[in-house]
Amino acid sequence: MAASIESLFVEIASLEEPIEELQTLKTAVLSIPVSALRDTVSGLRLEVIFSLLNTNDREKIELCVDILGRILLALSPVHLAQNCRVELQAGLKHPDDTVKILALTQIGRMVLNHEAVTEIQNNQDILREVIHCIKGEKMTVAKEAVRALAKLSHSKAGLDALFRSDLLKDLKDVMATSDIVRYRVYELIVDISSVSPVSLGYCANSSFISQLLGELTGDDVLVRATAIEMVTTLSHSQHGRQYLAQQGIMDKISNMITGAKSDPFSSFYLPGLVKFFGNLAIMDSPQHVCETYPAFQNKVFEMAIDPDPVMTGVALDTLGVLGSTVEGKQVLQKTGEKFNAVLKRMSQLASGGATELRVRCLEAISLLITLQAEQQTEDLLVLTESWFHLLSNQPMEMIRNISIQPFPELHCSALRIFTAIAPQPWGQRLMIGTPGFMEFIVDRSTGPTKEAKDAKFELVGALVSSSTAADILGSQHYLRLRSYLREGAYYVTAVATVTTEGAE
Template sequence: MTASIESLLEEISTVEDPIEELQSLKTALLSIPVSALRDTVSGQRLDVIFSLLNSNEREQVELCVDILERVLMALSPVHLAQNYQAELQGGLSHPNENVKILALTQIGRMVEHPDAVTEILNNHGILCSVIQCIGEEKMAVAKQAIQSLCKLSHSKPGLDKLFQSDLLKTVKDVMAISDIVRYRVYELVVEISSVSPISLGYCANSSIISQMLGELTGDDVLIRATAIEMVTTLAHSQHGRQYLAQQGIMDKISNMIRGAETDPFSSLYLPGLVKFFGNLAIMDSPQQVCETYPAFQNKVFEMALDPDPAMIGVALDTLGLLGSTVEGKQVLQKTGEKFKTVLSRMSQLAGSGATELRVRSLDAISQLLTLQPEQQTEDLLALTESWFHVLSNQPMDMIRNISTQPFPELHCGALHIFTAIASQPWGQRLMIATPGFMEFILDRSTGQTKEAKDAKFELVGSLVSSSAAAQILGSQHYLQLKTYLREGPYYVSAVASVSTEGAD
């Protein structure tokens, strides 16, 4: 096989129109496992294939990319760094995006390897070209460049090279190309910053992060909205949150929420501000965040009652997020009637409205009502029970009506609410007291999609795993539920299948 690849490479170098020969080489390479390919090709020079990339013939270029992709992946990053740096750097300025992506992918492999990265760190030109690729029109090329630079920054020498050499000037020059490219650089810097406090220190010293934070209060509301997304990502790490707090960003965002009332364009960035605090509350402490920044909690309640679907959607997601923790439930409960008004609104939205908002309402309600077995104290059980009864005069019927509608996502959303209350004794008492409810749970003919069957199975599992269920539901129902669980979510009884065949 080595001989045939060698002879094919030789043949390709002698013909004028090598499409057929390239196709044969591609086929030959695909027939060899990658593991065996390394020994076959490591001694070969691929100059002829690289030189054929310099063509206006798209088919020829694509075949060369396919061949190089296969061969280069078989070679070690060190072998690539020692033999193909110039060719890969040439690929970075090629007009074809697939050639650029090929080169960036291989450079990404090299910068990840402890021995190969040393070679790349000494090649200023190749790193410059990678940075310039962030400014490429094609997003796929820019993303690959960002990925390679992120990998480079996982080591101290890489961070030094990127932020403490004149490569930083190249980064800043690229940022000046356009708003879109500037935000790609912010994305890169935020990703690097998230790795460790040390990498955040490098990014902060480069002044790029402070420039990004300055965009939060800029005149362009669309840029402001994008900046908030970046800052939210930065807040995912603890050291990122500490840095933002030191820079006074939490206070700044809280003030922006307050000031949004007088800004006619606030609907463009307000959802982002609320999401920021929602994420912060879950990562730190719902009580601390809601008490320190009351503007956030007030705004969430306000948005839940807003007529604008975009505002309502974010409010629902945020309430679900807050209410998914015990501390968040207690914070919401403390607001008394305010939260009950919001809960009633959520119930109305779940019952009627645009399907997407109905689904998000059902999801938020199920998160608010969920309690893990170890969380089921007397107080918290009383809290979830009281919230359930705020939903409607007949909440069991209301949720069951939603579950019988012909939309799988609504059907599953309603079942998730029943699953949330199924592990709580008061929920089980309501189920057994609701005429026909146990029959509804055990009826396999409702909800025929895989998602619906899985959701029903989860509900049955929630009931069976509760220590109080056998006593509350009675032994007959409990045994039927255990049988359902044992048979699995997709069980079809023999009688049902026979009658179906007859109907056909």
């Protein structure tokens, strides 16, 4: 096969329209494992294929991109930096987006290699072209450029190349192209800043971070909404949160939540503000966040009963996130009747309305009432049981009725609520005390989809693994559950068919 590939290269170089030969070459390189292809192609004149990219023939370009994509993957980043840098740089200017993406992907490999990256850093022209790809019309090209530059910034030398050279001016010039491109650059800056305190320092010293934070209070509500998403991503790292706190951003966003009441356009950015604090609560501490920024918690409760499904959905997701931790459960419980009213509203939403909102509601409820074995203190068991009973006078029947409706996503979400209460003794007592419920659990005819079978299997597993299940459910039911678990999620009972000769 090696001889075949080499001969195809020679043949292609001598032809003006080598379409058939390119198709044959594509088949040849794709048929060989990448590891085996490396020795075969390392000595080939790749400029033969690169030169064929200078055409408007779409078929030829696609064939060349497929061939080069495979061959370049087989070559080391150092080999590419030393032998293909000029061709890849030309690819960044190519009018066809697939060629640009091919070049950007390979440059992304090169900048992660400590030897190859030196070749790239010493050639600012190629990095300048990568930066200019951020303003490309196609989002796929821009994202690949952002990805390559983010990888470059994983080293101090890469940070110096991007932020302490003439390339910084290029980055700022590209940023001024449009709102869309500006936010692509912000995405890059946030990616880089999230790596380490050092990389955050580079971005802050270059004024990018302060410019992003200034967007939070800009006049354009859509720009403001996008800025909040970026700042939320920045808060995912501990050093990012520390920086935002030092800049007073938490207080600023809390004040924005308070001021949203008087802004008729707040619906555009308010969900993002709430998501910011919801993320902060999980990363930091639910109690600290809710006590320090009470406007956040109050707004979540308001949004939960808001008739706008967008607001309600964000509130449900946030409540689920808050209530997924023991500390979050305790914070919500402290609000007393406020949260009880929200739970009753959640019950109404779960029982009727748009399917997507019902699913989000059921998922939030399951997170709120979940307790791991080590979390099952007497106080917490009383808390989750009381929340479950606030859903309905007959919560077991309510959830089971949802689970038998002909919507797979509702069925699975309802089963997850039963899975949440399954390890808890009070949940097991409810199950054994509900007529027909144990039969419902082991009935394999309910929920024919794979997702439904998996959800049922998870429920059975939660019961079997509980230390109290055998005593509360009784040995007969417990043994049936163990049998179900042993047979697996997709077990099908064989049915014998009897045929009578001559029967019609």
